[in-house]
Amino acid sequence: MKLENKTLNVAGKKTQLTVLGEGPPLLYLHSAGGETEPIAFHKKLAEKHTVYLPAHPGFALSEGLDQIEDIGDLAWHYVDLIQMLELEDVPVVSYSLGSWIASEVKLLRPRLIGPTVMIAAAGLHLEGAPMAELFIDEFDDLRKLLFFDPESQEAKDYFPSDTNDPRILMWLRAREATARVGWNPYLHNPKLKNHLHRLDSPVQLIWGRQDKLIPAAHGEYYAEHLPNARLIELEECGHMVPYEKTQEAAEIALDFLATENA
Amino acid sequence: MKFFAFHLMPWDRLPDDFEQNYKTAWTWLPNEIFDPQHGGELYNNYLDQLVLADELGFDGVCVNEHHQNAYGTMPSPNLMASILARQTKNCKIAVVGNAIPFYDPPTRCAEEFAMIDCISGGRLIAGLVVGGGPEYYSFSKNPTFAREMYREAFDLIMRAWTEPGPFEHYGKHWKLKYVNPWPRPIQQPHPPIWIPGAGSRETIQFVAERRFAYMGIPYFHMDFFQRNFDMFRDACEKCDYTADPEQLGWLLPIYTAETDEQAWAEYEPHLWYFVKKLLKGLVVFPPGYTSARSIAGIQKGLQQFMSTCETREDIEAGGYAIVGSPDTVRQKLSERIKKLGVGNLLGLFQLGTLPHDLTCKSMKLFAEKVMPGLREELNATVGG
Numbered sequence: 001m002k003l004e005n006k007t008l009n010v011a012g013k014k015t016q017l018t019v020l021g022e023g024p025p026l027l028y029l030h031s032a033g034g035e036t037e038p039i040a041f042h043k044k045l046a047e048k049h050t051v052y053l054p055a056h057p058g059f060a061l062s063e064g065l066d067q068i069e070d071i072g073d074l075a076w077h078y079v080d081l082i083q084m085l086e087l088e089d090v091p092v093v094s095y096s097l098g099s100w101i102a103s104e105v106k107l108l109r110p111r112l113i114g115p116t117v118m119i120a121a122a123g124l125h126l127e128g129a130p131m132a133e134l135f136i137d138e139f140d141d142l143r144k145l146l147f148f149d150p151e152s153q154e155a156k157d158y159f160p161s162d163t164n165d166p167r168i169l170m171w172l173r174a175r176e177a178t179a180r181v182g183w184n185p186y187l188h189n190p191k192l193k194n195h196l197h198r199l200d201s202p203v204q205l206i207w208g209r210q211d212k213l214i215p216a217a218h219g220e221y222y223a224e225h226l227p228n229a230r231l232i233e234l235e236e237c238g239h240m241v242p243y244e245k246t247q248e249a250a251e252i253a254l255d256f257l258a259t260e261n262a
Numbered sequence: 263m264k265f266f267a268f269h270l271m272p273w274d275r276l277p278d279d280f281e282q283n284y285k286t287a288w289t290w291l292p293n294e295i296f297d298p299q300h301g302g303e304l305y306n307n308y309l310d311q312l313v314l315a316d317e318l319g320f321d322g323v324c325v326n327e328h329h330q331n332a333y334g335t336m337p338s339p340n341l342m343a344s345i346l347a348r349q350t351k352n353c354k355i356a357v358v359g360n361a362i363p364f365y366d367p368p369t370r371c372a373e374e375f376a377m378i379d380c381i382s383g384g385r386l387i388a389g390l391v392v393g394g395g396p397e398y399y400s401f402s403k404n405p406t407f408a409r410e411m412y413r414e415a416f417d418l419i420m421r422a423w424t425e426p427g428p429f430e431h432y433g434k435h436w437k438l439k440y441v442n443p444w445p446r447p448i449q450q451p452h453p454p455i456w457i458p459g460a461g462s463r464e465t466i467q468f469v470a471e472r473r474f475a476y477m478g479i480p481y482f483h484m485d486f487f488q489r490n491f492d493m494f495r496d497a498c499e500k501c502d503y504t505a506d507p508e509q510l511g512w513l514l515p516i517y518t519a520e521t522d523e524q525a526w527a528e529y530e531p532h533l534w535y536f537v538k539k540l541l542k543g544l545v546v547f548p549p550g551y552t553s554a555r556s557i558a559g560i561q562k563g564l565q566q567f568m569s570t571c572e573t574r575e576d577i578e579a580g581g582y583a584i585v586g587s588p589d590t591v592r593q594k595l596s597e598r599i600k601k602l603g604v605g606n607l608l609g610l611f612q613l614g615t616l617p618h619d620l621t622c623k624s625m626k627l628f629a630e631k632v633m634p635g636l637r638e639e640l641n642a643t644v645g646g
Binding site: 135137163168169172173175176180183184186 | 398405406549550557
């Protein structure tokens with residue numbers, strides 16, 4: 001599979017970009033977990049698409065967090081990046097924090113982003129369906145929060161088990177970059193609800209029914225209030241959809257994009 | 263050599279099953295556990311203890327700020343300091359400190375501190391702090407901006423005290439068309455500044471450059487304090503001056519009774535209540551509060567933190583608390599103060615469940631049988 005690592009200068013921000021596979025372009029916007037190195041889920045998408053996998057400012061080797069103060073700044077960064085890649089109406093697969101960014105970019109520049117897959121999307125605050133605390137120190141508790149089966153091999157492989165893990169520096173960087181835009185208001189934009197009717201391109205929502213971080217009620221709200229969205233909820237699945245349901249979620253995403261691009 | 267009585271105003275009635283069933287004494291500890299009626303009695307006892315410190319001849323009393331926790335139930339140290347400004351006569355009143363990123367705008371701190379300084383006749387010591395990790399959860403304040411908010415608030419407060427108002431402040435975090443606080447402090451150009459630190463080089467540099475005083479954050483092993491205080495002295499030398507011992511403060515739990523044996527017998531269960539219950543959850547690092555790179559160093563330091571202690575021997579070996587007869591306490595303190603080179607000793611005499619009468623007894627013994635001798639001895643060596 002074709003794989004290329006680039007470093008871009010996006011309006012003064014050094015940005016890590018991985019390009020994977022071949023075919024029509026697809027932009028992948030990653031989650032707070034910082035899946036910035038190709039994982040199995042990306043590789044599935046790359047069987048049909050050229051997947052652009054940028055790391056958000058402050059994640060992996062991307063810099064420029066000092067220029068980011070809120071989700072709006074992050075969205076403008078992606079306006080710059082998408083224009084730099086000369087993409088337009090580009091299909092997007094996005095996950096959690098990445099889905100929130102996708103919504104915000106779409107509001108700023110509707111024509112940059114095309115059909116969008118939103119997996120376990122952040123961005124909303126719903127009375128009665130609070131998001132759990134992501135910014136805790138205990139890895140075991142985090143694993144239980146995020147995975148349907150915290151004892152599974154994926155859960156163990158994906159998470160550092162303690163602060164001696166060599167991945168910890170990148171982990172801490174990702175946490176800080178997430179907190180920068182997601183500490184308060186907590187992982188949401190209070191104004192986003194009022195904008196949902198303006199997000200009128202096709203959206204495929206995918207949710208783990210047992211998502212404890214962002215309850216499935218958020219997916220149902222998005223599905224109800226986005227003008228052109230449908231929702232698939234996956235059984236025996238928590239927040240970590242691309243890890244827990246790699247094959248299934250990738251197939252849903254690819255089918256949706258094939259239909260919408262046809 | 264100066265002696266201060268430091269108070270956290272801790273909660274003394276955590277459930278028996280606390281260690282098994284509660285993850286922390288902070289942020290998420292249900293506030294149903296706080297009984298207001300009993301809280302009122304505690305606050306009054308605690309204030310009495312600090313007033314007693316003044317009567318006993320302590321050089322100062324210290325209060326501090328924490329939020330939504332059982333470790334220190336003093337969300338507004340300025341309220342307590344203003345009571346003490348009236349009820350004490352001679353001692354310094356050190357507020358260590360106000361967590362200034364949480365004061366909106368931070369000129370509130372400049373105003374309230376000035377009030378306390380006026381009421382007390384110029385006895386305020388102004389502590390200015392970033393706020394603890396848990397407080398960034400309690401206030402939902404973005405910790406990734408903690409340090410820059412602190413610096414902006416700090417500079418603003420200093421200007422508010424020293425520059426004639428009104429003036430404008432257009433910073434990143436606060437935009438103020440008119441900065442013009444009434445009242446102004448008696449002490450000019452401003453009250454003495456104390457800044458606590460846990461070893462971050464950045465803080466040490468900041469305090470050394472401005473010739474303020476650096477207070478060692480407590481509950482660490484002696485060796486950890488030694489490293490930090492040495493680092494501070496080096497930083498002062500690099501700024502072309504030699505640190506005055508009064509620029510350094512050391513805070514630790516102290517208990518004095520008639521004999522060593524009696525001291526341990528009276529004190530030990532209360533010490534463990536503090537170590538095992540109240541310290542639980544104190545040390546958290548919300549994202550960005552400390553740089554990712556320095557976390558590794560701090561994690562190492564935490565292996566020398568008091569909550570790792572399991573036995574009396576661990577406590578004594580690490581110098582985490584000084585417990586014993588007046589002779590023992592005096593001898594240990596003398597040796598360590600000389601070694602650390604500190605000019606301020608901040609004694610924590612109440613740490614939760616210790617009964618009021620025992621707290622007062624220990625403070626009296628300390629003031630009458632430890633302090634005078636130490637003062638005499640150390641003024642000759644560590645500085646007056």
